[in-house]
Every structure is written in structure tokens, then in C-alpha cells.
Amino acid sequence: MISVNNLTKMFGDFKAVDGISFDVAKGEIFGFLGANGAGKTTAIRILCGLSKATSGSGHVAGCDIITQSEDIKRNIGYMCQKFSLYEDLTVWENMELYGGIYGMKTKDVHLRAEQLLKEVDFYEHRNDLVKSIPTGWRQKLAFTVANIHSPKVIFLDEPTGGVDPLTRRQFWSMIRKTAAEGTTVFVTTHYMDEAEYCDRVSIMVDGKIMALDTPAALIEKFGVSSMDEVFRNLARNAVRNE
Amino acid sequence: MNRLLYFIKKESLHILRDIRTLLVVIGIPILLMLLFGFAISTDVNNINVAVCAPVRAESIEKVISEMDNSELFTFKGYVNPDEIDRALRSGKVGIVVVFADDYDRIVSGRIPDEKAVQIVLDGSNPNVAASGAAYLTAMLGGMGSEAGLVENHILYNPQMKSAYNFVPGILGLIFILVCAMMTSISIVREKELGTMEVLLVSPVKPIWIILSKMVPYFLLSCINLISTLLIAKFALGVPMTGSIFGIIFISLTYILLSLGFGLLVSTVTDKQMVALLISGMILMLPIMMFSGMLFPVENLPAVLKPFSYIVPARWYIDAMRKLMIEGLEFSGVILEFSILCFMTVGILRVALMKFNDRLE
Known part of the structure; x- marks a missing residue:
């Protein structure tokens, strides 16, 4: 579903992303880890078609990231670390808007929105203004909205920042359910316990991918007891700070 | 096209849900007109x-x-x-x-x-x-003295009412306020909130995002234009014998120009506060000083006079005075109109170019 080969992004002399390669299968939850400044955000921007790679090649949802970035946009969902729903619109209006942006028919948007909201038990509150909804819920709704047009791949850029542990758990069960339905989930996170929910994780240090495997295999390979220690082992050698 | 409608609906909801701002935007022109028309006056009495x-x-x-x-x-x-x-x-x-x-x-x-x-x-x-x-x-x-006194005959505004003079100036100011300030703030707010990023990841062309932001403010400006002209005509008694078509046409051009300014401001900054300051200080002050709104352009020092030529409001206000007070036909303001058109195209071009640059 995602396939990247030797992807590099230069900003002047600075190699933000330094020849990364990986493949992500359909329905997989792929954890994309790295310290701040490791090049995660730059890589995601390239994959989403927001930015052009300096060299290397890749495909997302069957579209070339260099030449077909507009086609990529139609097939992916995106949720960023900042909260991304409009606070002065209702949940329903937000869903109508985002469905409409992706060219869905109004009738289809309503059907899909009803189904998704019922799954998370929020259908009765669909006409509430977003600003009156608690943060944890908003984050779950933002995910629902990113999923409204049934994208092939969903990119989540630190989706659980500032959310309490219980909501994070619920959030991840939503992610797993979505992946089980065949949607590929590409997620970045700072929480190493979340990394263990992923099918596979990659860890980026200084623009390069230093490790890529299932969480269990990585823990075994580094001879430690948790992903947290794996991450600290690798990030310790980083040259760039922040 | 359908997508554009979704966006316009969304932008209109933003504006309608923020009743306080809406009232300010619609109320300020009316308030200014009444203030300048009745309370603040450079006419000398008693x-x-x-x-x-x-x-x-x-x-x-x-x-x-x-x-x-x-x-x-x-x-x-x-x-x-x-x-x-x-x-x-x-x-x-x-x-x-x-x-x-x-x-x-x-x-x-x-x-x-x-x-x-x-x-x-x-x-x-x-x-x-x-x-x-x-x-x-x-x-x-x-009083019938024949001692060689000069006879004054004042054309167009025989009572020398200052209100007449202020109407075009107020319009020049209002449109910058509503179009430039509100548009730039509304674009920058989405950057601050993070919603702009989500929109950019969607298949929507950035130009549609911008267009849909301009449409509601364009309509608001039209409401302002109508309310101001009605007050000018019926409450202040400005004659407006000239071409109404000309007044509306040149105002619409100026509104477009102001929207272009708003877009330009929004490309310079990611902070609402900065956008507000830029619109307030860099756009409003020159309009007050160099457009002939408060002081006649002819009275400016020679060093500053050329500066007034690049202030669009100057041409707009000039043209509006000719149309509203002198009662000229549209053909009388072709020069001002051409300059405004030229500036509008220029500003919009630069703004769109800069907007696209920023996305890279």
C-alpha cells in the first residue's frame, strides 16, 4: 500500500530525510517513530503529497509520490497533531464539509457519517458544536472525520497528544478496528506503549531509519524488556537535538 | 464547483455564528457615516x-x-x-x-x-x-457693498458641508477593514488552528480554499456599500447625481483590490495578531494620511506627494467624489478606474503567487 525506496529530502545542505526505504502492507498499522527533528514530519509531508522529495521514489495507494501527488490526496485521510475540526461548526457539519471536500455525494456522506458516529456512540450528539465537546472526544471525532471518505491509507501525525490514558486506549481500539477493515494506518507517536500496539514500527534517527520490525522482534533483538528501552538505545546516538 | 459550495457554506457559517463580529462589521460603516455626517464636522458654526x-x-x-x-x-x-x-x-x-x-x-x-x-x-x-x-x-x-469685493460661487457643494467629503473616504476605509483585515485573519486563523494543513492534504485546490474565503466577505462588503450609499443619500443628503452604475462598478473593483490585500497579508504571517497589526497599521494609516480622506492630497509636502499615487484608496476616493458630489458620468473617472484595475490585477497576481510559494 505504501512503498518507499531511498527517499531523500534536502533543505539546502541539510538532509532532513536521508535515503529511507520501507513497505507497508494493506491493513497494516505501521508505527513511524523518531525523536523531534528526526525527519518524521518531513517524510509524512512527502508521502501525503504536500512536499516533493529531492530524490528517491515511492508509491502511496498505488500512486507515484513524484508525479501523482494530486491522486494520492484523493486516496488518503490525514489527521495532524493539532486539532483539526472547526470548533464553531457542529460535528455533523464538519463531517458534511470533509465528505464534500473529497467529492462524496451528500447522501453518501450522511450514510457514512451515521454509521461511523453510531459505532462510537456519538450519533445523538451530532448537532453539538465541536467547541462544547471534551478534548478526548474531539480527538476520536477527528479520526472519524479523517476516515469519512473511506481512504485506503490514513496518516495520523501524533494523534493522541494531550489525551488521557483511557481515551488513548479507546482511540487505539478504533485504529485497530479500522485496520481490520482493510485500511492501512500510518501513525507517528511519542508514546512507546502505543508503539507496541503497532504491527510493525520503524525508528528514525537523524533522517535515517535505524530499525524496522515488529515490536516483539525489536525488543528481542536489542535484548531489552520494552519498546521504550529500544527507542532510548537508538536515540542516544543521535547527533541532532531538537 | 460542488466543493466550492461546501466551502462557501462553511465560511458563511463561521461568519454567521460569530454574531458579535458580524454586527461590528455591519455596524461600523453605519456608525462612522453617522458620526462623520452629524457629530464630527469640520464645518464651523456659532x-x-x-x-x-x-x-x-x-x-x-x-x-x-x-x-x-x-x-x-x-x-x-x-x-x-x-x-x-x-x-x-x-x-x-x-x-x-x-x-x-x-x-x-x-x-x-x-x-x-x-x-x-x-x-x-x-x-x-x-x-x-x-x-x-x-x-x-x-x-x-x-450686503450690497460695491467696494470691489470678490464674489464667491462654490460649485457642487454650495453649503460646503464636510459630510459630503467624508462619504467616499469612509467607504475607502471600510472596505479595507472588512475585506483585507477580515479575510487575512480568517485565512491565518486556519493556519493557527491547524485546519489549513488538513485542507491542503485534501484534493481541494488551494485556490478554491481562498476563493471560498473571499465570497462571503465580498457579499458583506456589498451590504456595507448599500447601507453606506443609502445613508449618504437619504440621511446626509449627498446629491449623487452622477452615474450610480459607475459608483457601484468602481466600488466592486476596489473591494476586489482589498480582498487581494487581505490575501497578501495572510501570506506574510501565521499569526492572527500580526495579520491584524499589518492590516491596521500598514494598510489603514496610509489610507488616512495619503488618500485625501482627511487632508487634501494637494496639501501634502512635495516629498510625500508621490507616495499618495501608490495608495489605491486615493484613486478610489477621488473617483467617488467625482461621481457622488460632482455628478460626473462614468467617462469622467476612466483614469482612476484604469489605475484601480491595474492595481487590482497586480495585487491579486502577487498575492496568488506568494500564496502558492508558501505551500511548497
Whole structure:
């Protein structure tokens, strides 16, 4: 579903992303880890078609990231670390808007929105203004909205920042359910316990991918007891700070 | 096209849900019009006048009662020649009118080359002094003296009402306020919230995002245009004998230009506060100073005069004065219109270019 080969992004002399390669299968939850400044955000921007790679090649949802970035946009969902729903619109209006942006028919948007909201038990509150909804819920709704047009791949850029542990758990069960339905989930996170929910994780240090495997295999390979220690082992050698 | 409608609906909801801002945007033009039209006025009224007349001739009494009857002057009594200075200094009167001993004979022309009347003015407020002198001169001239006084004939705005002059200026200001300030803030707000990023990841072309932001503010500006013109016509009595089509046409052009400014401002910053400051300081101040809204452009120092040529509001206000007050047809403002069109195209081009650059 995602396939990247030797992807590099230069900003002047600075190699933000330094020849990364990986493949992500359909329905997989792929954890994309790295310290701040490791090049995660730059890589995601390239994959989403927001930015052009300096060299290397890749495909997302069957579209070339260099030449077909507009086609990529139609097939992916995106949720960023900042909260991304409009606070002065209702949940329903937000869903109508985002469905409409992706060219869905109004009738289809309503059907899909009803189904998704019922799954998370929020259908009765669909006409509430977003600003009156608690943060944890908003984050779950933002995910629902990113999923409204049934994208092939969903990119989540630190989706659980500032959310309490219980909501994070619920959030991840939503992610797993979505992946089980065949949607590929590409997620970045700072929480190493979340990394263990992923099918596979990659860890980026200084623009390069230093490790890529299932969480269990990585823990075994580094001879430690948790992903947290794996991450600290690798990030310790980083040259760039922040 | 369908997508654009979704966006326009969304933008309209943003505006409609923020009732306070909406009221301000619609109310400010009306408030400004009424303020400048009725309360703040550079017209000079009720100047206190004292008279120094050695002889209380009937002809002089006639002049005084004429003066007192006009709303410009209030007759405060007679003073002796040695009291003139004190009367002015104490601020009790603004003008002292001194009649010559031989007033009657000078006015009837029996003593040539003599002045019949001297006007002594308190110059500490030049505005009052200048207008007072002008009105008095005109009035004395109209009183049948043949002593070679110049006859004033003021075209287009015979009562010299300042409200007439302010209407185009207020419009020039309002559109920058509503279009440039509101548009830039609304774009920058999405950057601050993070929603802009999500929109950019979607298949929507950035240009549609921007267009949909402009449409509701364009409509709001049209409402402002209508309310302002109605007040101008029916409450302030601005004649507006010129081409209505021209007034609307040139205003729409200017609105587009202001929207372009808003877009340009939004490309320069990611902070709402900065956008507000830029629109407020960098756009509004030159409009007040260099557009002829407050001071005539002709009065600017030679160094600053060229600066007024690049302020779009100057051309807009010029054109609107010609159309609204002088009553010219549209053909009379072709020059101003062409310059505005040229500027509009330029600003929009630069703004769109910069907007696309920023996305890379």
C-alpha cells in the first residue's frame, strides 16, 4: 500500500530525510517513530503529497509520490497533531464539509457519517458544536472525520497528544478496528506503549531509519524488556537535538 | 464547483455564528457615516463675534443682525477699540469686526481706496479663523457693498458641508477593514488552528480554499456599500447625481483590490495578531494620511506627494467624489478606474503567487 525506496529530502545542505526505504502492507498499522527533528514530519509531508522529495521514489495507494501527488490526496485521510475540526461548526457539519471536500455525494456522506458516529456512540450528539465537546472526544471525532471518505491509507501525525490514558486506549481500539477493515494506518507517536500496539514500527534517527520490525522482534533483538528501552538505545546516538 | 459550495457554506457559517463580529462589521460603516455626517464636522458654526463700531449707524446694525441671524455667527456685543485684544485673548470671542468711522460713505463709494471693514481674528485655531474670515467676507460682499469685493460661487457643494467629503473616504476605509483585515485573519486563523494543513492534504485546490474565503466577505462588503450609499443619500443628503452604475462598478473593483490585500497579508504571517497589526497599521494609516480622506492630497509636502499615487484608496476616493458630489458620468473617472484595475490585477497576481510559494 505504501512503498518507499531511498527517499531523500534536502533543505539546502541539510538532509532532513536521508535515503529511507520501507513497505507497508494493506491493513497494516505501521508505527513511524523518531525523536523531534528526526525527519518524521518531513517524510509524512512527502508521502501525503504536500512536499516533493529531492530524490528517491515511492508509491502511496498505488500512486507515484513524484508525479501523482494530486491522486494520492484523493486516496488518503490525514489527521495532524493539532486539532483539526472547526470548533464553531457542529460535528455533523464538519463531517458534511470533509465528505464534500473529497467529492462524496451528500447522501453518501450522511450514510457514512451515521454509521461511523453510531459505532462510537456519538450519533445523538451530532448537532453539538465541536467547541462544547471534551478534548478526548474531539480527538476520536477527528479520526472519524479523517476516515469519512473511506481512504485506503490514513496518516495520523501524533494523534493522541494531550489525551488521557483511557481515551488513548479507546482511540487505539478504533485504529485497530479500522485496520481490520482493510485500511492501512500510518501513525507517528511519542508514546512507546502505543508503539507496541503497532504491527510493525520503524525508528528514525537523524533522517535515517535505524530499525524496522515488529515490536516483539525489536525488543528481542536489542535484548531489552520494552519498546521504550529500544527507542532510548537508538536515540542516544543521535547527533541532532531538537 | 460542488466543493466550492461546501466551502462557501462553511465560511458563511463561521461568519454567521460569530454574531458579535458580524454586527461590528455591519455596524461600523453605519456608525462612522453617522458620526462623520452629524457629530464630527469640520464645518464651523456659532463663532462668537464682537463688533467695534465708533458710530452705531443703521447700516451697521443691519450687518450685525444679518450676522446674528446666520448659524455661523453669534453676536456677543460691542467692544471699544482698546478692548479688542482683551476680548480675543480671553477667548470670549473668536472674531472682532471693526467698522470704519466713515463706513457708510466708503461702502457707497464716496471715499475710494479705503477699507470699510477690518476683521480681527483669533488665529490659534486656524481652521475656525480661516472659515470665519471666508464666511464674513462673503457675507459682507453680499450686503450690497460695491467696494470691489470678490464674489464667491462654490460649485457642487454650495453649503460646503464636510459630510459630503467624508462619504467616499469612509467607504475607502471600510472596505479595507472588512475585506483585507477580515479575510487575512480568517485565512491565518486556519493556519493557527491547524485546519489549513488538513485542507491542503485534501484534493481541494488551494485556490478554491481562498476563493471560498473571499465570497462571503465580498457579499458583506456589498451590504456595507448599500447601507453606506443609502445613508449618504437619504440621511446626509449627498446629491449623487452622477452615474450610480459607475459608483457601484468602481466600488466592486476596489473591494476586489482589498480582498487581494487581505490575501497578501495572510501570506506574510501565521499569526492572527500580526495579520491584524499589518492590516491596521500598514494598510489603514496610509489610507488616512495619503488618500485625501482627511487632508487634501494637494496639501501634502512635495516629498510625500508621490507616495499618495501608490495608495489605491486615493484613486478610489477621488473617483467617488467625482461621481457622488460632482455628478460626473462614468467617462469622467476612466483614469482612476484604469489605475484601480491595474492595481487590482497586480495585487491579486502577487498575492496568488506568494500564496502558492508558501505551500511548497
